[in-house]
Amino acid sequence: MVDRLGENEREKGLGELNGWVYDAATGAISHVFKFKNFSEAFGFMSRVALAAEQAGHHPDWSNSYNSVTVTLTTHDAGGLSARDISLAKAIDAIVA
Numbered sequence: 646m647v648d649r650l651g652e653n654e655r656e657k658g659l660g661e662l663n664g665w666v667y668d669a670a671t672g673a674i675s676h677v678f679k680f681k682n683f684s685e686a687f688g689f690m691s692r693v694a695l696a697a698e699q700a701g702h703h704p705d706w707s708n709s710y711n712s713v714t715v716t717l718t719t720h721d722a723g724g725l726s727a728r729d730i731s732l733a734k735a736i737d738a739i740v741a
């Protein structure tokens with residue numbers, strides 16, 4: 646079990662990320678990643694899948710051709726937790 650972040654922790658975490666948006670209604674952060682083509686998008690998803698497995702924390706996501714929408718929230722905590730911030734940082738590192 647992991648705690649939901651308070652407002653201050655959430656804002657601090659968001660400040661350490663690159664282009665993720667918090668949705669208060671769902672308690673999730675999301676980011677739309679765009680690539681040159683489907684192959685690049687799927688390669689990104691493969692790398693994220695490995696990072697997610699390593700973290701034991703998994704994205705809600707969708708893919709349409711060259712676009713991947715990644716949404717992170719912690720179901721167990723009913724909102725955003727440090728695990729989401731940590732996985733978002735790993736994803737930012739993958740696209741950097």
Ligand SMILES: C[C@H](O)[C@H](O)[C@H]1CNC2=NC(N)=NC(=O)C2=N1
Nearest residue numbers: 701702703704718719720721722
């Ligand atoms: C037992 C295991 O740690 C949990 O069920 C994990 C797996 N991956 C998860 N991923 C996400 N995004 N939220 C969770 O609450 C979650 N729970």
